[in-house]
Amino acid sequence: MEINKEKLLEMYRGMFVIRHFETKTKELFAGGKIPGFVHLYSGEEGVAVGVCSALRKDDYIGSTHRGHGHCIAKGGDVKYIMAELYGRETGCCRGKGGSMHIADFDVGIMGASGIVGGSIPLITGAALHFKYKETDQVAVAFFGDGATNQGSFHESINLAAIWDLPILYVCENNKYAESTSISSVMRVKTVADRAEAYGVPGITVDGNDVVAVYEAASDAVERARKGKGPTLLECETCRHHGHFEGDSGTYRTKEMVEECKKRCPIKRLGKFLEDEGFATKQEIEDIEKDVEREIAEAIEFADKSPWPKPEDALKDVFVTPYY
Amino acid sequence: MSKREILFVEAIREALREEMRRDEAVFLMGEDLRIWGAPLGQTKGIWDEFGDKRVLDTPISEMGFIGAGAGAAALGSRPVVELMFIDFFGIAGEQIFNQAPKLRYMFGGRMKVPMVIRTLIGAGMSAAAHHSSSAYSIIAHMPGWKCVIPSNPYDAKGLLKTAIRDDDPVMYFEHKMLLNTKGEAPEEEYTIPLGEAAIKREGEDATVVALAWMVHKALKAADTLSEEGINIEVIDPRTIVPLDKKTIINSVKKTGRLVVVDEDHERCGLSAELSAIVAEEAFDSLKAPIKRVATPTVPIPFSPVLEDAVIPNEDRIIKAVKEVTSYKASK
Numbered sequence: 297m298e299i300n301k302e303k304l305l306e307m308y309r310g311m312f313v314i315r316h317f318e319t320k321t322k323e324l325f326a327g328g329k330i331p332g333f334v335h336l337y338s339g340e341e342g343v344a345v346g347v348c349s350a351l352r353k354d355d356y357i358g359s360t361h362r363g364h365g366h367c368i369a370k371g372g373d374v375k376y377i378m379a380e381l382y383g384r385e386t387g388c389c390r391g392k393g394g395s396m397h398i399a400d401f402d403v404g405i406m407g408a409s410g411i412v413g414g415s416i417p418l419i420t421g422a423a424l425h426f427k428y429k430e431t432d433q434v435a436v437a438f439f440g441d442g443a444t445n446q447g448s449f450h451e452s453i454n455l456a457a458i459w460d461l462p463i464l465y466v467c468e469n470n471k472y473a474e475s476t477s478i479s480s481v482m483r484v485k486t487v488a489d490r491a492e493a494y495g496v497p498g499i500t501v502d503g504n505d506v507v508a509v510y511e512a513a514s515d516a517v518e519r520a521r522k523g524k525g526p527t528l529l530e531c532e533t534c535r536h537h538g539h540f541e542g543d544s545g546t547y548r549t550k551e552m553v554e555e556c557k558k559r560c561p562i563k564r565l566g567k568f569l570e571d572e573g574f575a576t577k578q579e580i581e582d583i584e585k586d587v588e589r590e591i592a593e594a595i596e597f598a599d600k601s602p603w604p605k606p607e608d609a610l611k612d613v614f615v616t617p618y619y
Numbered sequence: 620m621s622k623r624e625i626l627f628v629e630a631i632r633e634a635l636r637e638e639m640r641r642d643e644a645v646f647l648m649g650e651d652l653r654i655w656g657a658p659l660g661q662t663k664g665i666w667d668e669f670g671d672k673r674v675l676d677t678p679i680s681e682m683g684f685i686g687a688g689a690g691a692a693a694l695g696s697r698p699v700v701e702l703m704f705i706d707f708f709g710i711a712g713e714q715i716f717n718q719a720p721k722l723r724y725m726f727g728g729r730m731k732v733p734m735v736i737r738t739l740i741g742a743g744m745s746a747a748a749h750h751s752s753s754a755y756s757i758i759a760h761m762p763g764w765k766c767v768i769p770s771n772p773y774d775a776k777g778l779l780k781t782a783i784r785d786d787d788p789v790m791y792f793e794h795k796m797l798l799n800t801k802g803e804a805p806e807e808e809y810t811i812p813l814g815e816a817a818i819k820r821e822g823e824d825a826t827v828v829a830l831a832w833m834v835h836k837a838l839k840a841a842d843t844l845s846e847e848g849i850n851i852e853v854i855d856p857r858t859i860v861p862l863d864k865k866t867i868i869n870s871v872k873k874t875g876r877l878v879v880v881d882e883d884h885e886r887c888g889l890s891a892e893l894s895a896i897v898a899e900e901a902f903d904s905l906k907a908p909i910k911r912v913a914t915p916t917v918p919i920p921f922s923p924v925l926e927d928a929v930i931p932n933e934d935r936i937i938k939a940v941k942e943v944t945s946y947k948a949s950k
């Protein structure tokens with residue numbers, strides 16, 4: 297597949313935005329600015345950016361509790377996402393959702409879910425809608441390895457298979473669900489092996505290689521757009537931090553985490569860009585500086601944003617207000 | 620009895636450990652119980668003592684393992700299964716609503732299902748709409764579940780031990796804001812029967828019924844009110860199925876006024892049930908309309924400002940008590 301400099305730099309920037317956003321989120325959570333539960337995406341950027349780079353703006357994604365990366369990669373504005381994490385009125389969900397429930401339908405983010413596996417049927421419904429309306433849009437379900445033990449995953453992929461729905465099931469296999477290693481809760485060797493049971497192609501790629509993810513996703517997206525049905529795309533990855541902020545992480549050794557950090561998708565692409573002459577060190581540094589400025593602005597925006605009005609807590613249960 | 624203070628979370632661990640030592644049939648099952656010791660440490664150390672056989676770590680498959688718990692219980696095991704947060708009940712809904720609690724009845728009373736489900740409830744942590752529900756009203760509404768909702772370490776331990784020994788399905792609700800609170804609990808073995816309310820504070824001006832976290836808010840409100848000369852009686856039912864109606868009714872007969880404080884949603888919730896019982900059984904004693912201080916029927920919002928706006932607090936309790944104590948019939 298031909299991949300040009302512009303696309304490569306765009307992917308670099310995309311991954312760096314997520315990484316820097318998460319680094320700041322970690323600090324802000326520790327400093328008490330961000331309440332609730334926070335699950336960081338650092339280390340897994342290659343997946344969200346590789347997949348979303350193969351999508352159009354009018355395609356839709358379903359996200360997870362570890363969803364900041366998906367939403368940023370799909371084009372969510374970091375200002376409104378950060379304001380949401382702060383619980384402010386200007387947040388993309390007006391402070392009602394928070395880290396685990398980010399959505400922005402305007403850019404194709406159908407929403408994150410605090411229930412593991414909760415968004416998989418919903419985004420399958422988006423694919424059903426596209427097929428019903430005869431559009432050529434595509435849906436992407438993001439979920440973790442742990443989620444593939446939920447009935448919602450199995451039922452959804454089977455529905456998509458029998459109806460040839462235009463959807464990608466993208467498993468972010470970071471090898472752990474909280475403290476539970478995937479090998480202890482799954483007998484088949486790979487998540488991709490599960491596809492066979494549903495008559496769907498199952499592919500495993502290195503999630504730390506954003507270009508490989510992009511290429512595999514592009515093929516699957518093309519298949520879906522042509523009406524040839526779903527693909528299960530397993531991306532092998534790992535998280536740099538604990539399951540959530542506050543997790544002691546004792547189930548992984550220091551060496552495992554160090555090893556994981558070595559496989560960083562951002563460093564890897566940066567090296568590729570320089571080695572292959574796509575970009576100079578200076579160009580890369582300029583991108584990073586620009587991103588740091590953008591995130592600083594987002595934080596300032598969130599910090600200065602007003603709190604929601606208490607009475608708004610009763611709004612938006614129904615379209616026709618009655619409460 | 621020896622005086623000793625322990626954390627709520629330690630009370631849970633002690634009860635589990637003691638019952639596992641006492642009865643081979645008791646085992647634990649759920650997500651991340653072994654190394655993590657459950658999300659808030661409720662099972663920490665238990666795997667070290669009892670090993671793989673007695674502590675099963677499950678995949679994220681709530682319908683599967685809760686149903687399997689009920690099935691194993693039907694043949695004589697006594698599983699204590701963790702549903703990490705009550706909000707996840709929907710996934711296991713089929714087994715929680717249609718199977719476990721109905722089996723005995725459907726099969727003519729010829730078998731039993733001695734399973735316990737432990738689950739986290741409650742708001743207060745900005746955990747948003749998928750991790751903050753109380754939802755015990757829904758469980759209590761369905762036939763077949765006994766429901767235990769402790770408010771302090773002493774009750775937490777004594778009631779969990781009873782729940783494990785009980786021959787019926789019991790749902791045991793752990794409020795996340797209470798797990799790190801301390802309270803007295805003796806070293807010596809004890810159990811607390813299901814269906815006995817605790818009178819947390821005596822008073823004559825109004826009866827306030829509250830559960831779990833809300834007991835603490837009601838007691839704080841009681842302190843403030845007593846400074847103004849209003850003395851409320853605070854009752855903690857501790858279990859809602861079975862429910863100790865008698866203690867509540869007797870209190871209302873004494874005070875003539877009832878305020879129900881409930882963190883669960885107001886519509887068709889426990890607060891409605893308790894109000895109806897008192898209206899039916901103590902109508903003649905009432906000197907004022909019953910007041911409910913409950914969470915409005917909206918999903919629990921994320922932002923602390925919004926969460927605070929929906930969860931009952933001391934101010935709302937004080938206001939409700941003053942309304943009932945100052946009530947004058949219009950005719």
Ligand SMILES: Cc1ncc(C[n+]2csc(CCOP(=O)(O)OP(=O)(O)O)c2C)c(N)n1
Pocket residue numbers: 361362410411412413439440441442443444468470472473474539650679681703707710
């Ligand atoms: C239905 C349900 N069960 C359990 C949980 C608690 N929980 C939150 S995240 C998680 C692990 C998810 O693992 P995985 O799907 O691999 O995603 P990862 O966190 O690794 O990205 C669990 C068990 C939940 N939120 N929802």
Ligand SMILES: [Mg+2]
Pocket residue numbers: 440441442468469470471472473474
């Ligand atoms: Mg995982």
